[in-house]
Amino acid sequence: MTQQSAPRNICNPFDDDKLHEECGVFGIYGHEEASALTALGLHALQHRGQEAAGIVSHDGTHFHSHKAMGKVGDNFSTEDVINSLSGSAALGHNRYATTGGTVLRNVQPIFADLANGGIAVAHNGNLTNASTLRKQLVAEGSIFQSTMDTEVIIHLIANSKKIKVVDRMVDAMHKIVGAYSLVAQTSKKMVGMRDPFGVRPLVLGKIDDAYILTSETCALDIIGADFIRDVEPGEVIVVDENGLTSLSPFTTPPRRFCIFEHIYFARPDSVVENRSVYDVRKDIGRQLATENMVEADLVIPVPDSGTPAAIGYAEQSGIPFELGIIRNHYVGRTFIEPTDQIRHLGVKLKHNANRALIKGKRVILVDDSIVRGTTSTKIVQMVRDAGATEVHMRIASPPTTNSCFYGVDTPTRQKLLAAQYDVKGMCDFIGADSLSFISLDGLYVAMGETHRNNEQPQYCDACFSGDYPISLTDHDTGADKELTRLAERS
Numbered sequence: 294m295t296q297q298s299a300p301r302n303i304c305n306p307f308d309d310d311k312l313h314e315e316c317g318v319f320g321i322y323g324h325e326e327a328s329a330l331t332a333l334g335l336h337a338l339q340h341r342g343q344e345a346a347g348i349v350s351h352d353g354t355h356f357h358s359h360k361a362m363g364k365v366g367d368n369f370s371t372e373d374v375i376n377s378l379s380g381s382a383a384l385g386h387n388r389y390a391t392t393g394g395t396v397l398r399n400v401q402p403i404f405a406d407l408a409n410g411g412i413a414v415a416h417n418g419n420l421t422n423a424s425t426l427r428k429q430l431v432a433e434g435s436i437f438q439s440t441m442d443t444e445v446i447i448h449l450i451a452n453s454k455k456i457k458v459v460d461r462m463v464d465a466m467h468k469i470v471g472a473y474s475l476v477a478q479t480s481k482k483m484v485g486m487r488d489p490f491g492v493r494p495l496v497l498g499k500i501d502d503a504y505i506l507t508s509e510t511c512a513l514d515i516i517g518a519d520f521i522r523d524v525e526p527g528e529v530i531v532v533d534e535n536g537l538t539s540l541s542p543f544t545t546p547p548r549r550f551c552i553f554e555h556i557y558f559a560r561p562d563s564v565v566e567n568r569s570v571y572d573v574r575k576d577i578g579r580q581l582a583t584e585n586m587v588e589a590d591l592v593i594p595v596p597d598s599g600t601p602a603a604i605g606y607a608e609q610s611g612i613p614f615e616l617g618i619i620r621n622h623y624v625g626r627t628f629i630e631p632t633d634q635i636r637h638l639g640v641k642l643k644h645n646a647n648r649a650l651i652k653g654k655r656v657i658l659v660d661d662s663i664v665r666g667t668t669s670t671k672i673v674q675m676v677r678d679a680g681a682t683e684v685h686m687r688i689a690s691p692p693t694t695n696s697c698f699y700g701v702d703t704p705t706r707q708k709l710l711a712a713q714y715d716v717k718g719m720c721d722f723i724g725a726d727s728l729s730f731i732s733l734d735g736l737y738v739a740m741g742e743t744h745r746n747n748e749q750p751q752y753c754d755a756c757f758s759g760d761y762p763i764s765l766t767d768h769d770t771g772a773d774k775e776l777t778r779l780a781e782r783s
Contacts, residue, residue, distance in 0.1 A: 318474065342388045346385065389702060413477065485530040574602050581729075647679070686723065695756050
């Protein structure tokens with residue numbers, strides 16, 4: 294097994310002030326070009342994690358691995374790399390770094406040789422009792438090589454008294470609390486699992502005779518695979534030489550799929566929970582216009598994530614849609630150590646106002662969310678500097694008032710703008726003439742519901758409501774702070 298050495302970790306000073314999904318997974322079993330298809334699938338899932346990527350393959354006898362810091366296209370595009378990942382089964386993972394530095398030992402899939410054979414595991418989500426379990430495992434003699442919660446899963450599988458590998462995995466997951474979509478590869482099987490609440494996405498597909506488990510349907514589209522269905526909450530999918538088997542070993546409460554997947558995380562060309570993401574975002578924009586109309590001359594999206602909602606807003610309001618902000622798609626880590634002046638101008642590396650269009654106009658800016666508010670402030674000022682007479686901000690999600698503990702990299706609550714100010718205070722902070730958010734009930738209406746069922750919400754919307762459907766064991770006991778300190782030392 295080979296690993297590419299990690300470069301010095303450099304923080305991007307021009308982060309776009311968004312919530313970030315932690316990762317994406319792609320597994321395929323039974324195809325002679327498994328690794329090449331996995332690399333393409335990860336490329337389609339690049340939006341779910343840009344810090345690092347990894348692929349583990351199996352050729353019938355041996356496992357092969359390649360992990361690297363950076364984007365998929367930079368590290369998995371050469372014939373030599375793909376050829377080194379031989380075999381008809383492969384498992385891939387994109388990572389977005391959260392706590393601590395981005396280091397190679399924290400890149401998935403994680404591989405281990407267990408008593409009954411090798412196993413590679415990749416997962417999307419967050420185990421809310423991982424720190425507590427890790428502490429127990431270390432006390433019992435386990436030796437950890439990373440700060441990933443995924444490694445906890447490996448140790449639980451290794452310590453299980455069950456005989457068969459799938460039974461050992463199920464036994465391990467019965468001890469875990471959290472939100473996850475997990476794919477594992479053994480020498481003879483591919484196994485996929487989704488948490489009982491179904492918070493994080495996982496879909497099943499097929500190309501030729503090979504089955505695929507991946508985070509989004511866009512990863513199936515890129516390789517010409519057929520979408521079969523979503524993996525159900527609490528379901529275990531087992532693929533081997535005999536075909537596909539579905540198991541239901543977990544008690545499943547009412548599903549609480551992450552509503553932010555529809556708002557921002559998923560690619561707009563994906564189908565999530567049987568809904569077109571693009572269509573949902575347009576519907577959210579229509580509902581936003583219904584609730585929060587204002588007289589203006591132009592509706593302008595904050596690119597790219599605000600575009601579908603802005604189209605829906607324009608269609609509902611009758612106000613013309615225009616591309617008043619142009620995004621530069623070729624921005625990378627341009628400045629390693631920027632001066633204060635360059636850092637201040639950083640937003641213009643990504644966005645520039647279409648001055649000829651905006652000058653003298655009343656503008657409605659539509660974005661998907663406001664997190665810290667730093668980028669919104671700069672964009673509002675940029676549009677004013679381009680000559681807009683009024684700048685109104687409309688947000689296609691309710692105020693983000695709470696942190697996520699289920700697999701989304703979120704600032705602490707004290708750094709969320711909506712946790713510090715009411716809407717008027719937020720409006721003053723970003724410098725807009727007016728600011729409005731879609732209501733929580735309105736968001737559910739756009740999702741096809743009549744309203745939010747407060748007794749049993751249809752989605753996980755904890756970032757807006759503070760209603761956490763899965764217990765936060767580590768957070769409540771303070772165990773997560775210990776793991777954070779460990780990660781920061783790594």
